[in-house]
Amino acid sequence: ARLGLPEVVYGPGKTPEQITGVVRSLLRANTGPVLVTRIEQPVASEVCRAVPDAEYDAAARLLVWHRAEPVGFDVAVVSAGTADGGVAAEATGVAGAVGLSVHRISDVGVAGLHRLMAERGPLSGAGAVICIAGMEGALPSVIGGLVACPVIAVPTSVGYGAALDGVTALLAMLSSCAPGVVVVNIDSGFGAAIAAYRMAARR
Amino acid sequence: ARLGLPEVVYGPGKTPEQITGVVRSLLRANTGPVLVTRIEQPVASEVCRAVPDAEYDAAARLLVWHRAEPVGFDVAVVSAGTADGGVAAEATGVAGAVGLSVHRISDVGVAGLHRLMAERGPLSGAGAVICIAGMEGALPSVIGGLVACPVIAVPTSVGYGAALDGVTALLAMLSSCAPGVVVVNIDSGFGAAIAAYRMAARR
Amino acid sequence: ARLGLPEVVYGPGKTPEQITGVVRSLLRANTGPVLVTRIEQPVASEVCRAVPDAEYDAAARLLVWHRAEPVGFDVAVVSAGTADGGVAAEATGVAGAVGLSVHRISDVGVAGLHRLMAERGPLSGAGAVICIAGMEGALPSVIGGLVACPVIAVPTSVGYGAALDGVTALLAMLSSCAPGVVVVNIDSGFGAAIAAYRMAARR
Amino acid sequence: ARLGLPEVVYGPGKTPEQITGVVRSLLRANTGPVLVTRIEQPVASEVCRAVPDAEYDAAARLLVWHRAEPVGFDVAVVSAGTADGGVAAEATGVAGAVGLSVHRISDVGVAGLHRLMAERGPLSGAGAVICIAGMEGALPSVIGGLVACPVIAVPTSVGYGAALDGVTALLAMLSSCAPGVVVVNIDSGFGAAIAAYRMAARR
Amino acid sequence: ARLGLPEVVYGPGKTPEQITGVVRSLLRANTGPVLVTRIEQPVASEVCRAVPDAEYDAAARLLVWHRAEPVGFDVAVVSAGTADGGVAAEATGVAGAVGLSVHRISDVGVAGLHRLMAERGPLSGAGAVICIAGMEGALPSVIGGLVACPVIAVPTSVGYGAALDGVTALLAMLSSCAPGVVVVNIDSGFGAAIAAYRMAARR
Amino acid sequence: ARLGLPEVVYGPGKTPEQITGVVRSLLRANTGPVLVTRIEQPVASEVCRAVPDAEYDAAARLLVWHRAEPVGFDVAVVSAGTADGGVAAEATGVAGAVGLSVHRISDVGVAGLHRLMAERGPLSGAGAVICIAGMEGALPSVIGGLVACPVIAVPTSVGYGAALDGVTALLAMLSSCAPGVVVVNIDSGFGAAIAAYRMAARR
Amino acid sequence: ARLGLPEVVYGPGKTPEQITGVVRSLLRANTGPVLVTRIEQPVASEVCRAVPDAEYDAAARLLVWHRAEPVGFDVAVVSAGTADGGVAAEATGVAGAVGLSVHRISDVGVAGLHRLMAERGPLSGAGAVICIAGMEGALPSVIGGLVACPVIAVPTSVGYGAALDGVTALLAMLSSCAPGVVVVNIDSGFGAAIAAYRMAARR
Amino acid sequence: ARLGLPEVVYGPGKTPEQITGVVRSLLRANTGPVLVTRIEQPVASEVCRAVPDAEYDAAARLLVWHRAEPVGFDVAVVSAGTADGGVAAEATGVAGAVGLSVHRISDVGVAGLHRLMAERGPLSGAGAVICIAGMEGALPSVIGGLVACPVIAVPTSVGYGAALDGVTALLAMLSSCAPGVVVVNIDSGFGAAIAAYRMAARR
Ligand SMILES: Nc1ncnc2c1ncn2[C@@H]1O[C@H](COP(=O)(O)O)[C@@H](O)[C@H]1O
Ligand SMILES: Nc1ncnc2c1ncn2[C@@H]1O[C@H](COP(=O)(O)O)[C@@H](O)[C@H]1O
Ligand SMILES: Nc1ncnc2c1ncn2[C@@H]1O[C@H](COP(=O)(O)O)[C@@H](O)[C@H]1O
Ligand SMILES: Nc1ncnc2c1ncn2[C@@H]1O[C@H](COP(=O)(O)O)[C@@H](O)[C@H]1O
Ligand SMILES: [Mg+2]
Ligand SMILES: [Mg+2]
Ligand SMILES: [Mg+2]
Ligand SMILES: [Mg+2]
Ligand SMILES: [Mg+2]
Ligand SMILES: [Mg+2]
Ligand SMILES: [Mg+2]
Numbered sequence A, B, C, D, E, F, G, H: 001a002r003l004g005l006p007e008v009v010y011g012p013g014k015t016p017e018q019i020t021g022v023v024r025s026l027l028r029a030n031t032g033p034v035l036v037t038r039i040e041q042p043v044a045s046e047v048c049r050a051v052p053d054a055e056y057d058a059a060a061r062l063l064v065w066h067r068a069e070p071v072g073f074d075v076a077v078v079s080a081g082t083a084d085g086g087v088a089a090e091a092t093g094v095a096g097a098v099g100l101s102v103h104r105i106s107d108v109g110v111a112g113l114h115r116l117m118a119e120r121g122p123l124s125g126a127g128a129v130i131c132i133a134g135m136e137g138a139l140p141s142v143i144g145g146l147v148a149c150p151v152i153a154v155p156t157s158v159g160y161g162a163a164l165d166g167v168t169a170l171l172a173m174l175s176s177c178a179p180g181v182v183v184v185n186i187d188s189g190f191g192a193a194i195a196a197y198r199m200a201a202r203r
């Protein structure tokens, strides 16, 4: 909780014992939320047994202790396809854990504009939009033309061939013709949520 | 005119004399249209002096002899930004020269959907849509969701940085979530027009 | 069936229950064909038990309900090597399901021109040619010089080393010296079939 | 000024006449700021003669009409090397034109931490930090660990060899170990400034 | 002339004085051919004035002293397009200078098989075929299926967009489905000619 | 055996039944050698049971029927590291099967020149050298400076990190400062052996 | 031990028998240290049974015989994240085996400068610093500004998406704004340790 | 001169006035050497007029004030081709200016080992070898096997096609089979010299 940012442990490559150790020492030193990201069910179960009071979100692969109080900042988490669901779950879970209020909008790909247009109301009320898309990564360009608030684009590794494991979506989002769209790493729902938290925090 | 396809000379790297020679021999052997693409004004002027009855389109960098009769096939040529104009001019010029009827729609970027939506009428009447976009190359995905006819996507080298001289738009178009979008080479208005001609020709 | 295009579910990353749910709701809302692509045998079997009247094509990894009536449009599906068979099966299966008539030509690699030349008859009768090749991806260039109808090139991930999982074939097809060849994503037999369907549909 | 975002014309590839035309029609339809980016001195001079009351910033290659009133939002624009100056000037110029208050910090490369540490005071007062760096693009990682507000990273094309015209800095910033850093396109001081404006606007 | 290979100076980045110096010392120490490659007209003229008895081939950008006697080995130099002419000229010039007998075949792109088929006679008489092609680089695959002798493929930087300055042709040639095709560097007519010379020399 | 080249079946992606079928029909139509490459032990065993008189080389993953008589052409197969052994075995096995006489030289990496120098005798007697190396791929440059006969370079996928699965060795070999070195695909011992066979055959 | 460098066997792709054979012959011919790198526990156990007196370090995946006497040269091995631990263990293990004295500093990422600053003392006493980092690879730039001794940067494959399996860290380290930083291959703790040994050895 | 490292100004993108200003303030604050790298003749002349006592080395594009006393450390600067001369001049010039003693060895490409072998004496006496090569970048692998001292590899952008402006040499050097070779950025003679200085300084 230095700087007021939450404490977050990156799960991959760590044993349950290592994670348990780090989490315990963070809980001792902090009053704010403590998170572990990208942690699979079996490892999570072991950690939960060792350190009580955790919430585990399997879709998000996320463990949370000491969930924050709502800070009064609304984030829309928008995604294009079913396969982008895991990344959206991570963004939603992390954002909620640090006190943001999340409005989740699914299945609004740019090849079906009518579905996206039906969601313009909720979108325009948001303090920030986290916009998650794989393949051609076009969604942030369209949404960036519909709202004036910050648009945080998250490319996903969904797709095949020319989708290049998310690199195509990443490059497309960085080249967006909608001004002021910002981008985080491929599949980083976590990064997008913390970016939104920074926007909320600095007010 | 073997196969009924037009005779097309690729201009770059040829002297006016070489071009004049090739064009003369093609005109002698053909009754259909003869074209030179990517030919700049000074070279074009010299060739025009040597081989009469040419039409030169400077924006398209295109020379045409023996323009074809209309074949009764409507193509919409749609582009996103002003900078894509040269590629759109080439697509339009070549399509017209081989007998297609072109409807030109400009300035309909995906970050300003209202402008694109205003053109839905003309779009839905087309036999094929040639869809030209640089940067994130999102336009074909949106249009592919609005029309059932063939969508021929042309990535352009417009943009900078992560746009990678058109490679980003190319990859994005190939990864389009709109089913059945087809793609030609970067900046190839010519390729798109001949693709449309193949669609018209095979009826 | 919005726009008259078929409803197609992308199988990867979905549970049998999710697929069953989506397919049921699509069948309720549609009279046209409903497809699931890239679905492996075990998942397909479960879905078939839950939703009756499906046809499963294992080579194509394709599930079909409500196969369309023939629309009177002939497509040649041409491939170079044995290993390209799965992609060709997907193109053939999807094309058939949406009502196109498919003529299948195999084993006509460019290093054995005599075999390809023997198929010139069937090729020249097609309304469109879907041309599937891995490694150097040269087949569409040769076929594009033999027919005047649309040539839809599908690069495959067949090959090793410099074949770069299909990227080399993709780039080669986009750079084809045969005018008007169009390209879809690597291994996307599905995309090629829908592209052909758009050509048939728009008449 | 749709959505409250400023009207911005992208200069490259447009003639002075084209720019003059677009700017005139935007000034007629808007009361907010109108900008032209990436416009060189000679073209700018011609446009200034044709459309009065412009301010030209040569370092930023920026033309501005109808500068906005201050909106009460502080942005720190931080850069590492002298060669990043043009990008920093664009970020500063655009941010100022849309009403943000800019604090400029130069010459604080990560290989000389003492200089950066001396600026911690001004940094911690900012509503957002625009962080500009070429070569290895390490600055946002360090600053992201020093402040809790949004950090907008701008990779620049400064450097040679393995710097790959800014791609290395871009990839490094996206891979930053500082949580919640967001990234815009290479050399896009403009994109960063509008991203900051979106953060200010949505309050 | 160590090993019996010719002495070849690479021209770029050398002053006329430097080239003159190297050539003089090589002529003093050798009885075999001495070549300078990639040398433009003005530099070549200066060198020719300083070192007598040179032959300059402007299309090949090649200077030759002490041309070798014919060694009785026939090479076919085959190219696809007019723009590949410079590379073909270099291959032809170097091969001739080292004593190979060259048969030049032009304009036999794979999209026009009839022209290539008309040349099967001369092709089948060759000791080796140097096969030069840009864009999709398909020519060696077709020729490799027509002849049993060595096929040396030379990719050229001809083309645009997805041709990636010759990288696409290079990768395609390396992935050729014709067995035993070998490849040299992009635009290296020189490398192909020396490879053929090695084949002749080792008999 | 069209053209006198051997019949070679590419094993991957084929069932034992498919391979058996192809091999049987090739043996019926040919008197020359028939090969299957990249075939693993279990599949090979099944094929051997079904089609008698095969020789299987496990290190080379190669099946051979009707081994050719010696044609009187010597090939040196040289490799740098232990890990390049599989590729060298394929080159050796295929070369032997088509009638070339192979001299195998191992463990002569460029960082230990004394070992390479000790092999200069055998090297200088060869009709062609197949030179196999991973990592930095430097071996063909050194050998190309030691012999005047053809040098066929085979990059391997041995190494990690910057070795990029053989792409680095491939690019290095194509950029070799030794004139006239030719290159085949990554890990293609097969391609190198057939290239050598073409050199032998055309005499 | 030619040149005084240690004998090091690269484990991957070798059977326990092959490793045993090589190690035995090296031990017979050498008095200095003999190492096997990247060798997993089960293979290591077998080798240890066959060749007595080995030390195995599981974290480093390293086998050592005949550990060298201390040479009186201090190396700091610094790493940023927990996940870089394996590479740091290899650097530490190899350095120790060849006689260097290692000071290990962990968990000093650039987003938490206070931790790094606390280690300035030990850093400034080192003869060389081995600096290990994944993701954006920024650590060597910061350390290069804090010490005057050699800084050997090791990029790791830690990270995801834009980290590109260590390529981003590699490029960033090569582009470092700290002068005179040198770089070894991705994940090559081995390479860094031998580089440090060369610095110690040449005194 | 913080840390004892020399003060070095990077010339590109700075006006003569800017350079003059920086140099003056550095000379005022330092007693050690002050350098400007990559500065062309005309700019250098202006700066020399403004700030007396500079030495300009045109081949190295280097300006030096306050050359250091010899520190008693010998560096060999080895290069392969004539075209690598500029980078070698920069390495030599910077090394000399900071007090290292340079032994320059030219024209020792790996395709001509006899020339390299003739230089083994001087090489083995060096405290460090700076090894400069373009194209396939093989020189450091060979030299790394000949000497036990540090080998600092500098890839150059010399070459064409597959040489990829120095990226191929860079990757090859990082993948070197000679243990402990370290690498700096493409064309960075400067970086190599400072790396050598760090090695000298820390004794
Ligand atoms: N094999 C396939 N390749 C690419 N896109 C597909 C494929 N199968 C279905 N789709 C598309 O994927 C989308 C459906 O995705 P989903 O909603 O996740 O089932 C639709 O746009 C389909 O057109
Ligand atoms: N066009 C060329 N492409 C590649 N290598 C060349 C070329 N011309 C000459 N060389 C090689 O370059 C080296 C001569 O380089 P240099 O000493 O700089 O003249 C010799 O190895 C030649 O074989
Ligand atoms: N190891 C190999 N690498 C590359 N091509 C091969 C290999 N083995 C066989 N081939 C080629 O693959 C083709 C046979 O493919 P198929 O008909 O699928 O067996 C022929 O062109 C062979 O020359
Ligand atoms: N982990 C490693 N990374 C890179 N090279 C290594 C490694 N371990 C050993 N080597 C080198 O690999 C070569 C030994 O290869 P090998 O003969 O296959 O055991 C020697 O040049 C060693 O210096
Ligand atoms: Mg998407
Ligand atoms: Mg666009
Ligand atoms: Mg193929
Ligand atoms: Mg920087
Ligand atoms: Mg070609
Ligand atoms: Mg090697
Ligand atoms: Mg790190």
Ligand SMILES: [Mg+2]
Pocket (backbone or CB within 6 Å): F177, H080, H081, H109, H133, H134, H135, H136, H137, H138, H139
């Ligand atoms: Mg070199």
